[in-house]
Amino acid sequence: MSLSFDLAPGTPSTPPAEIARLLYGDPGFGRLFSDHMAVAAWSDGRGWHDDRLQAHAPFQFAPGEAVLHYAQEIFEGLKAYRRDDDSIWLFRPEANARRFNQSADRLALPRLPEEDFLRAVRQVVTVDAAWAPAAAEQTLYLRPFMFASESFLGVRAAKEVVFAVIAGPAGSYFPRGPEPVDIWVTTTYSRSGAGGTGAAKCGGNYASSLLAERQAHDHDCQQVLFTDAASHEWVEELGGMNLCLVTAAGQLVTPPLDGAILAGVTRDSILQLAPRHGLEPVERPVSLTELWSGVKSGSIVEAFACGTAAVITAVRSFRQQFEDGIDEVRLPQANGRQTQALRRRLIDIQWGRSADDFGWTTRVV
Ligand SMILES: Cc1ncc(COP(=O)(O)O)c(C=O)c1O
Structure with a gap:
């Protein structure tokens, strides 16, 4: 069964007005985060479950979670582009979905079906569309990631894993912009x-x-x-x-x-x-x-x-x-x-x- 990443009950979907002010300036890269994130859990036996779109919020971590000790973690990076007519587009997201699973294989993490990866990304872009900057060469940067969340210190592939997608407005990666x-x-x-x-x-x-x-x-x-x-x-x-x-x-x-x-x-x-x-x-x-x-x-x-x-x-x-x-x-x-x-x-x-x-x-x- 595919994951839907629907907005969790009670989660506001409208971003606060003050973000517009931030979006007129240079957001830099990776400093600002939008209001929502997509999350899903995986466990050995149950597979992927508990998928949702929720407020961007801290995770609760048990000190013994495997990712903190053995770095069983993967991520992706892609961008959403706001065009002149205000439509918002992705660039080759299927390639990121495919590479995410190649990384998952190498890190002994569970595969996430490509359509679920794409759905999670699209849901975040849709709910946080207001965060996609309109300024030239600025984008809504998307960061899908997956980590071992099982609290267990033995060295083996974790039996509990979390997948999430966070986002944020992004300008130039290098502080000096496109300069050589x-x-x-x-x-x-x-x-x-x-x-x-x-x-x-x-x-x-x-x-x-x-x-x-x-x-x-x-x-x-x-x-x-x-x-x-x-x-x-x-x-x-x-x-x-x-x-x-x-x-x-x-x-x-x-x-x-x-x-x-x-x-x-x-x-x-x-x-x-x-x-x-x-x-x-x-x-x-x-x-x-x-x-x-x-x-x-x-x-x-x-x-x-x-x-x-x-x-x-x-x-x-x-x-x-x-x-x-x-x-x-x-x-x-x-x-x-x-x-x-x-x-x-x-x-x-x-x-x-x-x-x-x-x-x-x-x-x-
Ligand atoms: C080490 C490394 N090489 C290459 C790339 C370029 O990959 P892509 O064009 O898919 O962003 C990245 C960026 O993600 C990277 O981190």
Whole structure:
């Protein structure tokens, strides 16, 4: 039986008037939350149950809940876009529903039927439509997640789990907006290794990235680029985004999905859009040696970070600690022509200003 995520009795559905004031400013990213959330429970034997749409409110936690100790948790991130005619749309939510279950498999969490994931997302967008900003490039960010809620300290897959979707208005992920970013390359820390959880969207991957992220900030960089755990020679991805390179030979190059990196929905969309911009999409390993020599020689002309939160954000430089000190290479074109054109194309599709030939967008409100 599918889940309906209906509004729980007695839950007000109209947001307070003062939120309108907040929505005129820059909401930043991940700071503000809307009024409602979708919740469902799962237990071994009973399956999914107790689905509801309720007020956004704290969970009650038992100190022994498994997620607090063993990080059995997964999440997703997608956006709802308010268009000029006030309709509200999602971008490829089925891809997020599918990836959520791939992450669930890897973290030994129960699968949530894709239609239930989509229903929960749509219900939150519908009830909190007033929270979807109208300002340019602002969205209602949606955060579906699932965690082990069983209070039990043995190390095994939990027999009780909670699924929820929260939301909040979001502006630019980077405080400086779409301005090009500087990237710190870490060859000390790894995000994932062979057989690890790199391809899953689980909290643990992000926890293990934070120290490198802090080092990046200490070196005035906004993101960290991870390399493979075995040799630290192969480029993987950024802390919260995939990396794409544009070559002088007209290729759009990005590292392959080898199990260590997240299969970004934005990455996949860009690979499909690339030929329309005269770029040949190429998924292949990229070494740090190639990255540095390519940027220096000009065979790599542009680079950008891509992901739901950052959309497409140009890279200005890569910085790295070498034995004899820190070195930096600057892209020949920071925020170059192809980066700008792909960004424009993607956001025009998302906001319904450009034809959606791929059928990527779906209306909710
Ligand atoms: C580690 C990591 N890589 C890549 C991405 C990009 O994925 P998507 O385009 O699906 O948002 C994200 C963002 O969610 C991420 O956290």
